Amino acid sequence: MKKKLLLFFLMAFFVVNAFSQSNFIQNIYSRNYLNLDGKWHYIIDPFETGFRGFQGAKADENENLTGFFENKQQRSKSELIEYNFDKSAVLNVPGDWNSQDEKLLYYEGTVWYEHAFVFHPQQNKRYFLRFNAVNYEAYVSLNDKKLGVHAGGFTPFEFEVTKKLNDGNNFIVIKVNNTRKKESVPTDNFDWWNYGGIIRDVMLAEMPVTFIKDYKVQLAKGDLKTIQGYVQLDGSDLFQQIKISIPEAGLQATVATDANGKAVFSMPVKKLNYWAPENPKLYKVFITSNKDSVKDEIGFRTIEAKGGDILLNGKSVFLRGICLHDENPLIPGRPRNISDCKMLLTWAKELNCNFIRLAHYPHNEEESRIADAMGLLLWEEVPVYWTIDWTNDSTLRNAQHQITDLIERDKNRASVIVWSIGNETPNISEREKFMESLADTAHVLDETRLVTAALLTHTTGNTINVDDPLGKKLDLVSFNEYYGWYTGGLPWEINTFNFKIAYNKPVVISEFGAEALAGFHADTSTRFSEEYQESFYKNQVNLINKIDNLRGTTPWILIDFRSPKRMNPDYQNGWNNKGLISQTGQKKKAFFILKDFYQQKEKEYTSRQNH
Ligand code: GCB
Numbered sequence: 182m183k184k185k186l187l188l189f190f191l192m193a194f195f196v197v198n199a200f201s202q203s204n205f206i207q208n209i210y211s212r213n214y215l216n217l218d219g220k221w222h223y224i225i226d227p228f229e230t231g232f233r234g235f236q237g238a239k240a241d242e243n244e245n246l247t248g249f250f251e252n253k254q255q256r257s258k259s260e261l262i263e264y265n266f267d268k269s270a271v272l273n274v275p276g277d278w279n280s281q282d283e284k285l286l287y288y289e290g291t292v293w294y295e296h297a298f299v300f301h302p303q304q305n306k307r308y309f310l311r312f313n314a315v316n317y318e319a320y321v322s323l324n325d326k327k328l329g330v331h332a333g334g335f336t337p338f339e340f341e342v343t344k345k346l347n348d349g350n351n352f353i354v355i356k357v358n359n360t361r362k363k364e365s366v367p368t369d370n371f372d373w374w375n376y377g378g379i380i381r382d383v384m385l386a387e388m389p390v391t392f393i394k395d396y397k398v399q400l401a402k403g404d405l406k407t408i409q410g411y412v413q414l415d416g417s418d419l420f421q422q423i424k425i426s427i428p429e430a431g432l433q434a435t436v437a438t439d440a441n442g443k444a445v446f447s448m449p450v451k452k453l454n455y456w457a458p459e460n461p462k463l464y465k466v467f468i469t470s471n472k473d474s475v476k477d478e479i480g481f482r483t484i485e486a487k488g489g490d491i492l493l494n495g496k497s498v499f500l501r502g503i504c505l506h507d508e509n510p511l512i513p514g515r516p517r518n519i520s521d522c523k524m525l526l527t528w529a530k531e532l533n534c535n536f537i538r539l540a541h542y543p544h545n546e547e548e549s550r551i552a553d554a555m556g557l558l559l560w561e562e563v564p565v566y567w568t569i570d571w572t573n574d575s576t577l578r579n580a581q582h583q584i585t586d587l588i589e590r591d592k593n594r595a596s597v598i599v600w601s602i603g604n605e606t607p608n609i610s611e612r613e614k615f616m617e618s619l620a621d622t623a624h625v626l627d628e629t630r631l632v633t634a635a636l637l638t639h640t641t642g643n644t645i646n647v648d649d650p651l652g653k654k655l656d657l658v659s660f661n662e663y664y665g666w667y668t669g670g671l672p673w674e675i676n677t678f679n680f681k682i683a684y685n686k687p688v689v690i691s692e693f694g695a696e697a698l699a700g701f702h703a704d705t706s707t708r709f710s711e712e713y714q715e716s717f718y719k720n721q722v723n724l725i726n727k728i729d730n731l732r733g734t735t736p737w738i739l740i741d742f743r744s745p746k747r748m749n750p751d752y753q754n755g756w757n758n759k760g761l762i763s764q765t766g767q768k769k770k771a772f773f774i775l776k777d778f779y780q781q782k783e784k785e786y787t788s789r790q791n792h
Contacts, residue, residue: 204589205339207395208477209311209386210547217353217383220271221296224249224264225284231264231293232320232356249293250322250354266295266354273517274383277316277376280514287745289360289375297352300385307388307416308346310353311339313381313546317365320356332579333366334359334380335507335543335564336586342385355379366579367564372757373506373541374743380515381545391416391442392473397592398425398466402629403485405494406450408432412468414442424469455494456480456595458535461556463595480553480595486631486656489730491687493558493598499786500558500689500733501779502536503529503761506742507544510764513743522548526555528762529739532772533779538691538735541566541604543587552596559596560633560691560735561587565603565619571611577618584619588626597630604635604691605661608649620654631656635691638662640669640678648683658684661692661737664724665717671706672716680728687732693721694737697771698752699763709752715770722778736761736775 206212224231231249245251253262272278278285278292285292302308310323316334321327324347328340359377361369394415401407412423419442426433430453436444454462463478485492491500508514509521516522522545529537537557539548542564552559563583570576584602591597602619606612616634623632636649638660647660665672672695682688697714705716718736725731741760747753756764761772 204395205311205337205586206309206386206388207393207589208475208593209337209384211476212386212388214311214384214386215298215300217296217298217385218274219296221274221294221379222266222269223272223278223295224266224269224293225288226291226293226356227288229291232291244327245325246322246327249295249356250327251325252295252352252354266293269295272378274379275313275381275515276378276517277380277515278378279374279376280512285377288377291356291358292378294355294357294379295352296383297350298385299349300346300351301348302343302346303387305390307341307343307390307392309339309386309388310342311337311382311384311386312379313337313383314543315355315357315379315381316359316375316377318358318360322354324351325354333583333586336583337381337546337590338586339386353383364570364573364576366569366576366583367542367566368569370568371541371564371566372744372746374508374745376508376515389416389472391418391421391470393423393468393470393475395589396425396468396475396477398468398477398479399593399629400450400481400483401447403483405453405455405483407447408450408481409445409447411443411445412436412438412470414438414470416442418471421470424467426467426469427464428467429464450481453481456482456553457493458556458558461554461595463553477593478550478553479593482595484598484630486687489685489687489732491631491657491689491732496790497786498535498732499782500536500735501534501782502538502558502560502689502733502735503532503534503775504538504540504692504735504738505529505544505740506540506738507542507548508740508742510740510742510760510762511766513764516545519547519551522551525740526551526557528766529557530555532739532761532776533783535783536560536733536735537739538562538601540738543583543590546590549591549594549596553594557596558598559594560599560601561591561597562601562604562635563587563619565606565616565634567605568607569603569612569615571609571615577615580615580619581622584623585626588623592627599631599633599657599689600627601659601691602632602634605637606634606651608637608651613650616651617654620651633657633659633689633691636660643678645678645680646683647680652684652686656686657732658682658686658688658730659691662690663693663695665720666693666695672713672720673705675720675724678724682728682730686730688728688730689733689735690725690731691735692737693725693734694759695771696752696758697769698758699741699765699767699769701752709749709758711770715774718771718774718778722774740764
């Protein structure tokens with residue numbers, strides 16, 4: 182009983198800290214860092230054995246932890262130790278565990294990771310241990326000292342470790358748990374693989390004592406003539422002069438920070454080569470303080486919703502999009518490097534896309550940089566998916582944290598034009614406060630981008646109604662519809678349907694789709710055949726073209742993806758095959774229907790812009 186109580190207090194102690202981290206170093210990849218990716222030892226621990234002996238972890242962060250955090254080595258032949266990281270197998274970091282060890286394909290529970298490294302910290306420097314994503318819950322220690330805990334599988338988090346690093350040998354032990362829970366974000370029910378582990382890069386960043394922690398450099402909302410933003414210092418020397426310069430544009434500003442280390446700036450612009458998908462121009466931006474400097478590459482563009490139009494740099498644009506999961510079907514598993522991400526985005530380009538919906542959770546930070554360079558617009562989303570524990574305050578805090586972290590992470594990316602606060606959340610009263618507060622947060626944090634959510638529809642007769650009251654808070658009308666697959670009959674039977682949309686806002690249909698097993702050919706009424714999917718796409722593009730304010734769509738989905746919910750033994754076997762590209766990279770017939778539709782839209786909008 183005593184032990185149980187102790188465990189409860191220890192868990193509570195960690196969990197209290199779970200949502201208190203909201204900021205991290207901006208643009209960490211441009212900093213001086215030690216890359217800690219590589220082979221990490223691991224122990225599968227379904228019974229939480231290494232966590233039970235967690236006595237002694239008091240509020241004092243300098244006290245040693247017990248259990249597997251200790252990373253004990255046997256010192257004499259009589260000593261009894263029932264684990265050994267050094268002799269345990271290794272996993273590649275970054276990478277999900279499911280795709281690296283057969284035993285872990287369906288595993289949901291705790292896996293411990295250990296990684297040793299040699300490091301010599303410098304005087305007058307500060308050090309930060311950064312995890313770019315760990316799914317889902319991470320208890321992190323360095324040299325047997327507690328660093329903290331993070332919940333949420335797709336956003337970055339970091340700990341200052343300046344005082345905890347040894348000069349020489351160091352080790353990190355991290356307990357990762359991917360158990361689905363009702364109160365988590367996402368909740369316990371979702372249609373993708375629950376990949377666990379350290380899925381993105383781990384790095385140890387070296388910073389000056391007072392350093393540039395964060396900055397935003399963007400065109401002002403709807404204003405092509407003003408670049409504005411802020412710079413935030415972290416450290417003890419908070420009063421400084423900060424220089425922001427964009428030499429190629431002939432722009433420079435010097436501003437002083439306030440007592441909190443923050444400086445805001447605004448620069449009038451004379452001539453600028455604006456970023457757009459057909460012209461992904463990036464400028465080198467330099468930010469300099471007394472003892473620190475950081476360089477970024479930033480594109481400048483505006484995005485607005487006006488009446489039924491989406492205006493990119495003031496001109497009407499059609500978003501030729503596609504949905505994408507953060508998964509490489511060829512592993513299959515989470516993408517592990519930049520080339521994996523590039524492969525996915527290149528496939529979208531081949532489809533004539535200028536837009537991608539990164540569903541249903543934050544993807545790799547590097548992806549938005551690649552999209553910046555390739556000229557792809559992005560919709561980014563948090564995993565507020567289906568039914569969330571709407572009335573649970575800590576669930577709301579968690580969701581707030583995730584949207585905040587996502588916006589903070591990618592706010593300087595020209596590619597990102599849409600923040601999505603959720604997907605297919607049911608229109609029930611408990612949801613209202615939750616979703617409205619997320620919409621408010623996104624708008625307050627970033628007034629320069631569009632905020633939306635993928636809504637649900639309902640039908641009366643042959644009318645598809647889009648009237649979710651949440652729409653009032655959103656800049657786009659976005660909804661998912663599966664007429665011709667889940668409802669509405671066979672693909673051609675949807676032609677009699679019409680839309681009734683309650684808002685005069687731009688419409689971006691966030692999903693429609695049908696499954697096809699690549700290489701399975703039959704007639705257009707045979708489920709799972711390429712011909713069915715092809716016919717579905719032909720009829721869908723006709724249907725959605727009936728919408729006056731249609732300004733884009735992101736059909737479901739670019740590539741087949743793994744889902745434990747899809748168990749038809751003939752056609753699925755753990756895969757959701759709504760991809761236009763198969764598990765092996767093969768393009769299905771429907772790919773070419775959408776590609777043609779997008780070619781027409783591109784022509785239509787180019788000629789509109791030229792008039
Ligand atoms: C949806 C969901 C998506 C699913 C998809 C499907 O509405 O948003 O996550 O995977 O339908 O295939 O049913």
